[in-house]
Amino acid sequence: MTTATVPPPVEVARPRPPAPRTGRQKMNRTLKYALLLLFVFVVLIPAYVLFITSFKGPSDADPSTAWLLPTTWETAGWAKAWETLAPALGRTFAMVIPASIISAFLGSMNGFVLSRWRFPYANVVFTLILFGMFIPYQAVMIPLTQLMQVLGVPNGIPSLLVLHIVYGLPICTLIFRNYYESVPGELIEAARMDGAGLLRTYASVILPISTPGFVVVLIWQFTSAWNDYLFAAFFSSGSNGPVTIALSFLAGGQLTDYAASMAGALIASLPTLLVYIILGKYFVGGLMSGSVKG
Amino acid sequence: MFKKVKTWGPALALISPTLVLLAVFVYALIAENVRISMTNQHTARPSSDFVGMENYFRLFGDADFQHALRNLLLLTVVFLAGTLIFGFLWAWILERPAFGEGFFRSVYLFPMAVSFIASGVVWRWLLSSLQTDQSGGERTTGLNRLLDSVGLGFLQNSWWSDPNWGIAAIAVPAIWQLSGYVMALFLAGFRGIPEELREAARIDGCSEWKLYRYVIFPQLSPVMLSAVIIIGHMSLKLFDLIRAIVPDANTYDIQVPATMMWVKYIGSDYADSAAIGTIMLVLVALVVVPYLVYTSRQEKR
Numbered sequence: 001m002t003t004a005t006v007p008p009p010v011e012v013a014r015p016r017p018p019a020p021r022t023g024r025q026k027m028n029r030t031l032k033y034a035l036l037l038l039f040v041f042v043v044l045i046p047a048y049v050l051f052i053t054s055f056k057g058p059s060d061a062d063p064s065t066a067w068l069l070p071t072t073w074e075t076a077g078w079a080k081a082w083e084t085l086a087p088a089l090g091r092t093f094a095m096v097i098p099a100s101i102i103s104a105f106l107g108s109m110n111g112f113v114l115s116r117w118r119f120p121y122a123n124v125v126f127t128l129i130l131f132g133m134f135i136p137y138q139a140v141m142i143p144l145t146q147l148m149q150v151l152g153v154p155n156g157i158p159s160l161l162v163l164h165i166v167y168g169l170p171i172c173t174l175i176f177r178n179y180y181e182s183v184p185g186e187l188i189e190a191a192r193m194d195g196a197g198l199l200r201t202y203a204s205v206i207l208p209i210s211t212p213g214f215v216v217v218l219i220w221q222f223t224s225a226w227n228d229y230l231f232a233a234f235f236s237s238g239s240n241g242p243v244t245i246a247l248s249f250l251a252g253g254q255l256t257d258y259a260a261s262m263a264g265a266l267i268a269s270l271p272t273l274l275v276y277i278i279l280g281k282y283f284v285g286g287l288m289s290g291s292v293k294g
Numbered sequence: 295m296f297k298k299v300k301t302w303g304p305a306l307a308l309i310s311p312t313l314v315l316l317a318v319f320v321y322a323l324i325a326e327n328v329r330i331s332m333t334n335q336h337t338a339r340p341s342s343d344f345v346g347m348e349n350y351f352r353l354f355g356d357a358d359f360q361h362a363l364r365n366l367l368l369l370t371v372v373f374l375a376g377t378l379i380f381g382f383l384w385a386w387i388l389e390r391p392a393f394g395e396g397f398f399r400s401v402y403l404f405p406m407a408v409s410f411i412a413s414g415v416v417w418r419w420l421l422s423s424l425q426t427d428q429s430g431g432e433r434t435t436g437l438n439r440l441l442d443s444v445g446l447g448f449l450q451n452s453w454w455s456d457p458n459w460g461i462a463a464i465a466v467p468a469i470w471q472l473s474g475y476v477m478a479l480f481l482a483g484f485r486g487i488p489e490e491l492r493e494a495a496r497i498d499g500c501s502e503w504k505l506y507r508y509v510i511f512p513q514l515s516p517v518m519l520s521a522v523i524i525i526g527h528m529s530l531k532l533f534d535l536i537r538a539i540v541p542d543a544n545t546y547d548i549q550v551p552a553t554m555m556w557v558k559y560i561g562s563d564y565a566d567s568a569a570i571g572t573i574m575l576v577l578v579a580l581v582v583v584p585y586l587v588y589t590s591r592q593e594k595r
Binding site for chain 1 (some may be wrong): 302304305306308309311312315316318319320323324326327330380387388392394400401402403404405406407408409410411412413414415416417418419420435439440443467470474478527531533534537538541551552555556559564567568570572574575578579583586587590
């Protein structure tokens, strides 16, 4: 999150030479793994329930078998969930991808300027930008609904696109600023000596080395916009909203089809889970540099 | 003067889109929100008579809002305690390289990638105290059922359906979701401590426990502060998870300012809704502003 106190993204695995083992250490080791495994089970309980319940049919409705594997593996829940969520999934992709790319680019320019091109009160400006990522959006929500109406941005995906770009700017700026702080100053000095102006330096020196920063920021923006519910609740409805809204309609209400809603929860989480599994290292990098949204 | 403009002019131009957007969407809207909160716009029909602080006084005198504030405090305390305990414990166990370390880390952290809405679906089932079956009878289900069948029946409870402590049950999934994140913060902290420090302490004859107690742990206090700020401010804003677990937004037991703001908005009481938003902003600012000032000072040094 904010700057100095959180250490920069670290490569978390750093091997150290193993110490010689005594009997007591062996016991500690056993205890350690027992604890680790116990916690794995506890953490995975909800995932287990999601998975088994999503395959259950009416024959398994009795609570006495709630924790057991399905007696017959039925896919009716998945079919219903897919049917309900598919249109919303498409809309969410159409909103989240451009929103991430645009806010990442703006964030990269801001980060460059704020880390390398000092101007008067740069620090004050940075703090003012940063504050935007901490505010509870409830504190702007009522006038925001009016403003979007005045601007003529239609409800649903267009509104959410604008909002995720704007409110993503602080965190993107922060991540890029921290990233560019680590770029050697000589690189920029050299470009300046060669007479390159600000834009030239950015385009020919900074952008080419920004890929890791972009990966972290894009993952971060993708995940938080995909998982957003607050803006979606205020600015969209079941017919034009993103997947979180569609899922909350599928799972909400007093009489819930648990198989369908749990299958829906799995479908809705799949994109972000895949990102996490494939690009886990960068995901953690984003968390480290600033995870305060949501 | 002219030369100055030439050097920092382009820089300002490059960040001006962001500055304009945030000036409007953050600062101007906050001001407008405060204005709305001081009007009598309590119905959908536009009305903007200035009533000063009246809405705030009424809210703070309202038993429901007081209950929501109390709930928020309880939620924050439990949420903070839980994530810090688990996060720290996991980081401490995983701090030294271990077999399968990457696996454990990934499992503990994965809930962070899932939305509160999706995890809320399963937690709603896990935290349901009773389920009505077709014949009209009530049977236990969810976690209660599990606790019962492993001999921990005495731990069964009504979870969130309790006006006094129900909100603490909401903290359970929140802890599940964010402990891994706190672990990642602490792990980075542990790994940032130079090996020489440990070596020096060992050479001085420090026992392993004393090494941690007097050398390692004190080094982690900045990380701890970050974790408290991050989790604390997330707790103040928590909304999705409550909406996903509790079907009816207007449920007294689990009301917090964020959900109450939504209920007022749905009821077209824009003035009260805006006032609650402002109160939330003040609460968050009380936590975050000193921290922002502190970190920007630290950076200057």
